[in-house]
Structure formats: structure tokens, C-alpha cells
Amino acid sequence: MENHYKIVNKSYRVGELISTSKNIDIKRKYRFKELTHLFNLIYNVSLKHDIAVHKIIELIHTQNLTSIKVNEHISNSIIEIKNEIERTKFNIRREFRYFNDFILDKVRKDTFKENGNRLPDRFESHFFFKTIDDCIKYLTRLKSMDHRKKSWLYFKIFHIVEVVFIDQKNQHIGDNNLLTYFSNTYTSTDFYNQARDYLFSKNSLSPLKEIVFQGKYKVINKTKVLLFQKFYISFKPFKLGSFYC
Numbered sequence: 002m003e004n005h006y007k008i009v010n011k012s013y014r015v016g017e018l019i020s021t022s023k024n025i026d027i028k029r030k031y032r033f034k035e036l037t038h039l040f041n042l043i044y045n046v047s048l049k050h051d052i053a054v055h056k057i058i059e060l061i062h063t064q065n066l067t068s069i070k071v072n073e074h075i076s077n078s079i080i081e082i083k084n085e086i087e088r089t090k091f092n093i094r095r096e097f098r099y100f101n102d103f104i105l106d107k108v109r110k111d112t113f114k115e116n117g118n119r120l121p122d123r124f125e126s127h128f129f130f131k132t133i134d135d136c137i138k139y140l141t142r143l144k145s146m147d148h149r150k151k152s153w154l155y156f157k158i159f160h161i162v163e164v165v166f167i168d169q170k171n172q173h174i175g176d177n178n179l180l181t182y183f184s185n186t187y188t189s190t191d192f193y194n195q196a197r198d199y200l201f202s203k204n205s206l207s208p209l210k211e212i213v214f215q216g217k218y219k220v221i222n223k224t225k226v227l228l229f230q231k232f233y234i235s236f237k238p239f240k241l242g243s244f245y246c
Contacts, residue, residue, distance in 0.1 A: 002165050004221065005129035005212055006136050009160045017220045018167065021127045030124040033099050039085040040103040046078045047189035054100070054192065055185040058093060061086065101180060101192070108196045120200055121171040121215050129164070129212040133224065136161050138209055139177065140228055163222035171215040175199045176208040 013019070047054050050072070060079045085091075102123060109120045130136045140159055179199040183192070 003131075004163050004165055005131060005214075005218075006133050007127065007129045007162050007164060008136050008140065009162055012160045012223060013162050013220045015220055015223060018217060019127075019164075019220065020217045021125065021170075021215050024127070025125055032096075033102055033124065035089055036091060036096070036099050037103065039082065039089055039091060040100050042078065042082050042085060043100070044103070044107075044189045046075065046082070050075055051188055051190075053186050053188055055187070057082070058097075061093075101196070104189075104192045104196045105180070105200070108193060108200055112197075112200060119171070120173050121213050123213060126171075126213045126215050127218075129214060131210060131212070133161060133163075133226075135209060137226060139211075140226065142181065157228050159226045159228060161224050161226060162220045163224075164218040164220050166214065166216060166218050168217040169214070173200070173202075173213040174210055175202055175213065176204045177211040178205040178207070178209050179203070 043054060043057055046052065046057055052075070057079070060075070061083055063079075086093075105123060109122070112118050112120060130139065136159075176199060179195050182205070183195070187195075
């Protein structure tokens with residue numbers, strides 16, 4: 002039976018049996034629901050006027066839209082988006098990842114309508130990689146994309162558990178790169194098409210496969226990764242292990 006690896010916020014116990022249906026991030030799911038109307042507004046403005054989503058974000062931060070001669074319909078839409086941001090207290094820097102969740106959920110529902118293919122809901126799933134090295138590649142990429150931390154002294158310990166799937170309800174394997182790398186020129190259509198590629202298991206040039214899983218799994222081992230700016234140490238409790246660069 003094939004083993005998989007999961008990055009976790011807490012150190013699970015070896016031997017622990019975990020059900021995804023009983024371990025849903027309710028706060029995150031509720032926050033996504035709060036932001037759905039806002040993302041619909043952004044999505045539709047980009048779709049209707051063929052404007053990059055990044056450009057919409059720039060316009061949101063523009064104090065005087067008339068000074069840059071923005072189309073009146075776009076200007077009114079931007080004002081509506083601004084009002085929704087204020088109502089929901091949306092933090093663009095920290096919470097824009099929810100927009101990608103919104104796109105994925107939209108494609109997932111459209112796919113079910115088209116062909117009855119019931120892909121797993123990400124908010125009710127847990128995520129795994131096939132190897133520890135893949136976990137480290139993912140963490141390294143997140144670190145490289147975090148522009149807030151520049152210090153070489155910065156480090157953080159991440160927990161990784163090795164698991165075996167016990168009872169699979171639903172599963173999807175996709176290239177995580179398609180959920181991470183985007184261009185500032187992307188419109189809603191571009192985001193939608195790339196999410197569709199992910200859900201239809203297409204690959205980037207150097208794919209990083211993730212497993213989106215619903216069901217039960219058992220923890221059979223655990224380790225930690227100490228993440229520095231450029232150096233990564235993997236070790237089991239109380240024992241130094243291998244170096245990753």
C-alpha cells in the first residue's frame with residue numbers, strides 16, 4: 002500500500018486514525034463563504050471587460066478613478082468592489098488565496114454539471130504529497146514567495162506526517178504548480194482555464210503532484226523540517242537526519 006506525506010500545523014500521534022469529514026477547517030470555510038460575493042464581483046468585471054485581475058486590484062487602490070480616465074461602467078464596478086471589501090474587511094495581501102479557491106470551486110461545480118464528474122471539495126479534503134522531498138519543494142516555494150521575510154536568521158519548523166490511506170471516499174491528483182504560478186496579465190478566463198487544467202490533471206513543465214483526499218487515513222510516522230532561507234534540515238524527534246538544499 003502506497004504511503005503519502007502531509008504538512009501539518011500540529012504534531013499528530015503515530016497510530017492516530019484521522020477522518021477528513023471530522024477534521025474540516027470550519028473557520029476557513031465560513032470565511033470563504035463571506036467572501037464569495039466579493040469574488041463574484043471581481044470575476045465578472047474581469048470577464049465582462051477583459052481586464053486582468055491584477056489591474057482590478059490596482060484600480061481598487063486608486064484614490065481618484067476619474068483622474069486616470071477609467072470607463073464609467075468599470076469605475077462603478079470598482080466602487081462596488083471597494084464597498085464589499087470594506088464590508089467584509091477583506092485583506093488583499095493575506096486573503097487573496099481565497100480567490101483561487103473561488104475559481105476552483107466554480108470550475109468543480111461546472112464540471113459536475115457538464116459530465117457528472119464529482120471532484121472533491123477542497124474545503125472538505127486533506128492534502129498530501131507523494132514524498133517528503135515534494136513537501137519540502139512546496140514549503141520552499143511558499144517561502145520564496147513570501148516577500149515579508151528577508152532575514153537570513155528567519156526559520157520555522159514544519160511538521161510532516163507519513164500516512165497510509167484506509168478508507169477512500171474521493172480523491173484527485175493534480176499539479177500544484179497550476180494553483181501557484183500566475184501572471185499579472187491573467188483575466189478571470191485565464192484563471193478559470195488554468196484551474197480547469199488542474200482539475201483535468203494536466204501538467205506544467207515540472208509538475209508537483211498533490212493528492213486531494215477525502216476519507217480516513219492512519220499516521221504511521223512523523224518528522225520535522227527546519228526551514229531556513231536556503232537550507233532545510235529534516236529530522237525525526239531527537240535525531241538529526243538529512244540535509245535538503
